[in-house]
Amino acid sequence: MSTHYELCGRIALLSLDYPPVNSIGADLRTALMAALERAISNADVRAIVVTGTAKVFSAVANVKEFNTPAATREPRLATLIAGFENAPKPVIAAISGTCVGGGLELALGAHYRVARADAVIGLPEVKLGLMPGAGGTQRLPRAIGMERALQMIVSGESVPVSQLRGTRLFDVLTDGDPVAAALALAEQVADVGPLPRLRDVVVDDAVPLLDAARSRAASPFSAPLQCVEAVGWCLRQPIDEEALRRERESFVGLMATPESRALRHAFAAERAAAPIDGLQEGTPLREIRRVAVLGAGTMGSGIAAAILNAGFPVRLLETSQEALERGCVALRRNYEGPLKRGKLANRFVLTTRRLNWI
Numbered sequence: 587m588s589t590h591y592e593l594c595g596r597i598a599l600l601s602l603d604y605p606p607v608n609s610i611g612a613d614l615r616t617a618l619m620a621a622l623e624r625a626i627s628n629a630d631v632r633a634i635v636v637t638g639t640a641k642v643f644s645a646v647a648n649v650k651e652f653n654t655p656a657a658t659r660e661p662r663l664a665t666l667i668a669g670f671e672n673a674p675k676p677v678i679a680a681i682s683g684t685c686v687g688g689g690l691e692l693a694l695g696a697h698y699r700v701a702r703a704d705a706v707i708g709l710p711e712v713k714l715g716l717m718p719g720a721g722g723t724q725r726l727p728r729a730i731g732m733e734r735a736l737q738m739i740v741s742g743e744s745v746p747v748s749q750l751r752g753t754r755l756f757d758v759l760t761d762g763d764p765v766a767a768a769l770a771l772a773e774q775v776a777d778v779g780p781l782p783r784l785r786d787v788v789v790d791d792a793v794p795l796l797d798a799a800r801s802r803a804a805s806p807f808s809a810p811l812q813c814v815e816a817v818g819w820c821l822r823q824p825i826d827e828e829a830l831r832r833e834r835e836s837f838v839g840l841m842a843t844p845e846s847r848a849l850r851h852a853f854a855a856e857r858a859a860a861p862i863d864g865l866q867e868g869t870p871l872r873e874i875r876r877v878a879v880l881g882a883g884t885m886g887s888g889i890a891a892a893i894l895n896a897g898f899p900v901r902l903l904e905t906s907q908e909a910l911e912r913g914c915v916a917l918r919r920n921y922e923g924p925l926k927r928g929k930l931a932n933r934f935v936l937t938t939r940r941l942n943w944i
Contacts (some may be wrong), residue, residue, distance in 0.1 A: 589617040591624060596632040597772045598625035599765070601639075608638050610663055610688040611648030612656040619661040622669050622677075632776035634673065635768045636696065637680035644689025646710070647720075649850060652841065663688050663720040664830070667695035671783050676775045680768035681705050686744055691718060694725040697781045700758040700768040701747045708744030711837075712809045714853055715846030719837030721785075723816035724829050728787035729755040732817065736799045739813045754787065789820040796821075807845050812836050878903055882913020891920045 588604040679696040686708040727735035760767040803810035823829040904910035
């Protein structure tokens with residue numbers, strides 16, 4: 587089961603439980619929509635709280651489903667968000683840990699949002715050559731203003747929710763349990779109307795901001811500039827008739843670009859390489875005292891630098907003194923610049939020694 591349903595008095599608590607990161611794929615969307623409809627149809631339920639786990643509300647959509655029938659299977663993410671927005675009872679998102687991508691777009695569809703002060707949010711789609719495709723470019727500017735929204739969407743960087751205190755994005759920030767805070771808020775707003783929706787917020791004119799953002803976003807890649815254009819639709823386009831439709835069309839168009847396909851392939855490859863077959867969960871880590879790298883060429887010296895940066899002593903091995911010294915010269919170059927700029931507190935000691943092949 588990917589969504590748990592629990593009654594807390596007259597409040598329905600819907601908890602996302604789809605390890606490891608509550609990615610919003612077809613199974614979770616279906617389960618969450620069923621739980622939402624169950625809560626709406628129960629006359630004893632006066633408000634609805636949606637939450638994830640302590641570590642993650644939801645971290646992006648399910649990238650594995652892109653370009654498959656599962657990606658467009660109803661309820662789509664946009665359908666689920668509309669279900670939140672149009673619910674006749676207050677929907678409160680309780681956020682802790684990480685809330686990014688489709689997870690943040692889902693939370694933007696709630697009437698109210700509660701978060702732990704150390705939670706992190708973001709819309710990182712641009713890093714995959716994409717843009718938010720489920721209302722993120724339209725609702726986030728309405729929640730935090732055009733300038734902050736442009737920075738987040740075009741860079742793809744995540745930010746601590748504490749930086750957004752005082753915006754429409756969060757109704758409550760707490761150092762404690764966000765679910766408890768959300769349940770308390772739900773009791774307060776259970777019989778209050780009309781329900782606030784970010785889609786109804788009018789965005790202030792920000793043409794100069796958009797012009798500056800276009801200049802900064804100019805690059806060989808399509809996604810950054812397209813993100814700017816999409817955010818600009820907040821000013822001119824009715825959110826239903828034009829903006830959300832155009833956002834989705836742009837998202838689909840970007841998925842077909844070579845840069846997005848390449849970036850998504852690299853993203854999937856990195857995660858596929860991380861698990862080790864046969865390694866049991868909870869296996870204790872072996873202590874690493876020092877590391878040896880065979881070969882001091884371009885790749886070997888680069889690997890040695892990465893290991894040094896991680897804080898481990900490295901022994902670099904080569905078949906000749908000349909090759910070894912060339913590798914050490916390359917390593918020294920890596921650190922000379924940061925040392926001169928005061929970025930490194932300690933010098934790395936590099937020594938060379940003739941090694942015989944055994």
